Amino acid sequence: MQKSVSSTQIFSLYNLHIFTTVIAFLLGMLISSSHFSAPVATVIGAFLAVALVYPSYIVASSRPNEFLTEFGGELVGRGPHTIFILIIVLIKLLLSALNLREMSDFLLSIYLIDTPSWSVVLIFGICIAYAVRSGLSTIFRAAQGIFLISAIAFLMIPFLAMMEIEKDALIALASHLHFTDITHGVIYNLGMFGELAFLFLLYPYLKEPKKVMKTYFFTTLSSLIIILSHLIPVLLTFGVDLGSNLVYPDLELIRFIRAGSFIETLDPILILLWLTSIFVKISFLCFTAVICIAQLTGVKDYKSLSLPIVAFVGVLSIAMARSQQELSNFTAKNLSPFVLTAEYVIPAIYMIMYFIRRKKNKSKPAETKSAGS
Amino acid sequence: MIWIGAMFLVIIVFEWLSQRKAKVKRRDKWIVLGISVGLLLLSEVLFKLKDKWNVTMLFEFVGKSIDVWISG
Amino acid sequence: MPIWRRPKHSGTTGGDKSKKTDGQPPNTLPPSRPSTGKSLENKLDWFQQQFKNCSDVIVRQFDLSSGQSSALIYIRGLINQTTAQDFIIRSLQEEADSLEKPEDIYKFLFEDKGLSVSQNKITEDMNEGLDAILDAGALLLIDGDNRMMTFSISSYPTRSIEEPPNESVIRGPRESFIEDLEINLTLMRRRLKNKGFKTESLIIGTKTKTDIVLTYIDGICKPELVDEMKRRLSYIEIDSVLGSSYIEESIEDNPYSPFPQVQYTERPDVVAAALLEGRLGLFVDGTPMALIVPVTLTMLLQSSEDYFQRFIAATWIRWIRFFFSFISLLLPSLYIAITTFHPEMIPPQFLRTIAAAREIVPFPAFLEAFMMELAFEALREASVRIPKSIGQAVSIIGALIIGTAAVEAGIVSAAMVIIVSLTGIASFIIPHFDLGLSFRLLRFPIMFLAAMFGLYGIACGLILIYIHLNNLASFGVPYLSPVAPLVVSDLKDTVVRAPWYKMHKRPLQTAAVNPTRQKKDSRGWAKDKG
Structure with missing residues (x-):
């Protein structure tokens, strides 16, 4: 088993994984559910997520050289284990398809009007399939390479938009806090930040597994800074009503920027940033799904499954919703419980069963061959 | 629909040939084939029914059923 | 120069695999020990048969002053004919009384007459003798003795050392490699006056017998890298190597990639700098370019000029x-x-x-x-x-x-x-x-x-x-290193060109064996006021 993922790579990938989607697609939803409580809800949700991901860490670190997909059956029983892993895989495929759909909708509605959606999805799918087939270390290295540029660019945008902010409304971030709004926001953010839990399915790949929780903490901190640096300007520029009704509020914020006469609008540059970051996210999700299926079925080489699964994700992204409205409704209302189940409830069940079995002093075999090696 | 079938067919053939070249065990080849065919069928069904029924509607239905079950 | 014998592989080089050749590639040289006996005539017949229709092969028969018949075989144009004629032949004809054994002849020529050669050898192997003639040497045969003497007295025309045509610099050395391998190695030796500078040679090409030299600095270069290079070279069994590109395509990790994974240069200072960073240099006789591995994308975007200009301008x-x-x-x-x-x-x-x-x-x-x-x-x-x-x-x-x-x-x-x-x-x-x-x-x-x-x-x-570049590696070093995977200490010579007094460490990806380049701060004099 080649331990190929370092802490800095985890930091880079998860930062891109979290802040890109939140800033690109979820700001409107966050603002509509939490209004001025959105920043507070984001902070609480983020740190709560790090704490709730801990059961996954405990279970994965109980056998650091084995994959959870392989030894999980011994904890909860083979049948339930298969069901749990399938649920996790389905959720991951759904999230990949969702992100792909949101990205293609964004491009088709703003920049590529009249282009058929299948062509946009096809091209991107080829990139994702190539990355998944290349392996985990390639995906993490790709994230590491683009993280710094993306982060700097994402942080620069709010500075450029400073002129348009309604500074008098800043007080509302502290004075307009409501418990219900915060709760809604926390639930959304738990779902977003909880994707950290998926890394524990790949625990044997990590070079420094004991440092993972510390890395998660700093990742959460840095992605929070970047998210808040966009969320607060959007809230203060557009307010709650307009902000929650805009489909892509961050895009509108960028269109406010006047960067001199050289380039009138910077938003096409945004495409490049979002695309690379979303690409990394979707590739990672697809990779974890592929490797789980390969390990569940006992297939030695996961690469053979990468193309069909990515193709399925592509078709699912086209067929998953009839309109953007349906998709937004789904993301806002129906998706969270299932995602939270996959990220927190299932690992918690494994953890409970692990403690129960440990108490009963059952021993485990030393090593097994795995599809990931 | 034809294009989805064609795409999956190309993928299946490509994977079969590359697995054969790599001298992969027969069991693994059949599993990959089975999964690919299963995903092809699922894709075709999803695409065919995308205007009448889709994944978001399924989740909405499941969510409502669970709500009804919980509230009794 | 130590000669590295490549391990033999089973199977043939290529061609008609249906023919049994007992591990020998087809169209090989005749058996190594033909039964010519001690007779000079038989030996000469054998060589003349090998060199049939070769008008530039000269066979000079003469008698030693002791009376024994002997012959000197060489290729006109490859050796120093004055040395052959005036020194060897004339001395042996006129002054070599009671010299019968090859060792005595050598002693006479080297010690008494002061003949200067880079290599000499006594051999009974006819094919070795043949190789010596083809390798710009002269072969002395004596009647009644199985043994043959080789003299490396090569003197063939070569190009003079000129300014590099494709890698010129404004400030910096202006020497470039030429086609002659020995001169190229000399250029390297002048820059690396270090016993750790190793030059392992081998011969590739069944027909061309091209000399290849693998250079590295022992103590800086990873031994695994040297072993890996030797392993890859051992798989090359081609009939001819006329340029370094023949070797390059066989040793690079992904020949189908549009991106090069082997660097080539015509500048000795570039090779020296690369060796000092723990990389390997490969010289091919007949090519005025040296190959350097491993290589990353950032290395290919660097120029030797960067290191001769001031660091701000270079950055x-x-x-x-x-x-x-x-x-x-x-x-x-x-x-x-x-x-x-x-x-x-x-x-x-x-x-x-x-x-x-x-x-x-x-x-x-x-x-x-x-x-x-x-x-x-x-x-x-x-x-x-x-x-x-x-x-x-x-x-x-x-x-x-x-x-x-x-x-x-x-x-x-x-x-x-x-x-x-x-x-x-x-x-x-x-x-x-x-x-x-x-x-x-x-x-x-x-x-x-x-x-x-x-x-x-x-x-x-x-x-x-980008994904393709992330996948690519050159001899185990990721192609986008030190950006991905991030190696912060190596960024000082990638994103910027740090001043020399700040470059204390060599690149970690290649020189982890001995990463320290300089221990002291070379601008410490500015801090010492006394």
């Missing part, structure tokens, strides 16, 4: 180089994407100018760009082969046709000509020619994607290239 030039590498790859595609899909990005006044220029052009932006790029590629390729006497005239005509006339005829727009010229200039900024070729090659598919999907297409194309 600035490096940034220009990085920027123009992107320009070389993306400028035509960006033009196509922006004019076709995103015209709102262009300021209104400029947009009006471009629109007016493009109004008369009958072709879409993609076709216009494609035609111009193709024409430029043709011009560039033709200029390599044009005779120097008419080259200048033809370039002017080409520039006039492509530039002025095409614009006036309305075939292309003026903006397109500027784009193509800028792209062409940008591609020449890349120091490594192969990398420039890679970018030229990849420009076309990205233009196609830009025409189909605009900036999204360009982004997808870049993502595909």
Whole structure:
């Protein structure tokens, strides 16, 4: 088993994984559910997520050289284990398809009007399939390479938009806090930040597994800074009503920027940033799904499954919703419980069963061959 | 629909040939084939029914059923 | 020079595999010990048969002063004939009384007569004798003795050491390699006066018997890297090696990649610097280029000039180089994407100018760009082969046709000509020619994607290239190192060119064995006031 993922790579990938989607697609939803409580809800949700991901860490670190997909059956029983892993895989495929759909909708509605959606999805799918087939270390290295540029660019945008902010409304971030709004926001953010839990399915790949929780903490901190640096300007520029009704509020914020006469609008540059970051996210999700299926079925080489699964994700992204409205409704209302189940409830069940079995002093075999090696 | 079938067919053939070249065990080849065919069928069904029924509607239905079950 | 014997592999080199050859490739030399006996005549017959129809092979028969018949065989033009004639033959004819054994003859020639040769050997193997003659040596045969003596008295014409034609610098050494392997190694020895500088040699090419020398610095280079290189070279069993590119394609990790994974250079200082960073150098006789492995993308974007200029200027030039590498790859595609899909990005006044220029052009932006790029590629390729006497005239005509006339005829727009010229200039900024070729090659598919999907297409194309680069490795070193995976200490010679007094460590990816370059702060004198 080649331990190929370092802490800095985890930091880079998860930062891109979290802040890109939140800033690109979820700001409107966050603002509509939490209004001025959105920043507070984001902070609480983020740190709560790090704490709730801990059961996954405990279970994965109980056998650091084995994959959870392989030894999980011994904890909860083979049948339930298969069901749990399938649920996790389905959720991951759904999230990949969702992100792909949101990205293609964004491009088709703003920049590529009249282009058929299948062509946009096809091209991107080829990139994702190539990355998944290349392996985990390639995906993490790709994230590491683009993280710094993306982060700097994402942080620069709010500075450029400073002129348009309604500074008098800043007080509302502290004075307009409501418990219900915060709760809604926390639930959304738990779902977003909880994707950290998926890394524990790949625990044997990590070079420094004991440092993972510390890395998660700093990742959460840095992605929070970047998210808040966009969320607060959007809230203060557009307010709650307009902000929650805009489909892509961050895009509108960028269109406010006047960067001199050289380039009138910077938003096409945004495409490049979002695309690379979303690409990394979707590739990672697809990779974890592929490797789980390969390990569940006992297939030695996961690469053979990468193309069909990515193709399925592509078709699912086209067929998953009839309109953007349906998709937004789904993301806002129906998706969270299932995602939270996959990220927190299932690992918690494994953890409970692990403690129960440990108490009963059952021993485990030393090593097994795995599809990931 | 034809294009989805064609795409999956190309993928299946490509994977079969590359697995054969790599001298992969027969069991693994059949599993990959089975999964690919299963995903092809699922894709075709999803695409065919995308205007009448889709994944978001399924989740909405499941969510409502669970709500009804919980509230009794 | 220590000779490295390559381990034998089972199986044949190639050709007709159905023939049993007992592990020997077909068309090999005759058995190593033909039964010629001690007779000079038999031995001469054997050699004359081997060298049948070779008019440049000279056989000088003479008698030693002791009365024994002997013969000196050599190839005219490869050896120093004065040494052969006046020194060896005449001395043996006139002064070699009672010299019968080869050892005595050697002692007489080297100690008494002071003959200076780089190598000499006594052998009974006829094929070794044959090889010695072919390798610019002379072979002395004595009647009544099985043993033969070889003298390495090579003296063939070689090119003089000149300024590097493709890697010239403003400030820095102006020596370049030539075709002769020994002179190239001499150039290296002059720079690396270190017993750790190793030169392991081997012979590849069943017909050409080309000398290859693997160089590295013991104590800095990882032993695993040396072993891996030897392992890869041991698989090459080709009939001829006429240039280093024959070797390059066999040893690189991914020959199908458009990106080079082996660096080549004609400058000894570049090789010396690479060896001091823990890399390997490979010299091939007959090629005025040395190969260096492992290599990363950032290394290919560096020039030796960076290290001879002041660090601020060198850093600035490096940034220009990085920027123009992107320009070389993306400028035509960006033009196509922006004019076709995103015209709102262009300021209104400029947009009006471009629109007016493009109004008369009958072709879409993609076709216009494609035609111009193709024409430029043709011009560039033709200029390599044009005779120097008419080259200048033809370039002017080409520039006039492509530039002025095409614009006036309305075939292309003026903006397109500027784009193509800028792209062409940008591609020449890349120091490594192969990398420039890679970018030229990849420009076309990205233009196609830009025409189909605009900036999204360009982004997808870049993502595909980026993933490919992340996958690529050169002898175990990731191609995008030290950016991905991030090695912060190595960034000081990648993103910037740190001053020499700050470069305490060698690149960790290649020189982890001995990473310390300098221990003391070489500007410590500024802190010591006393």
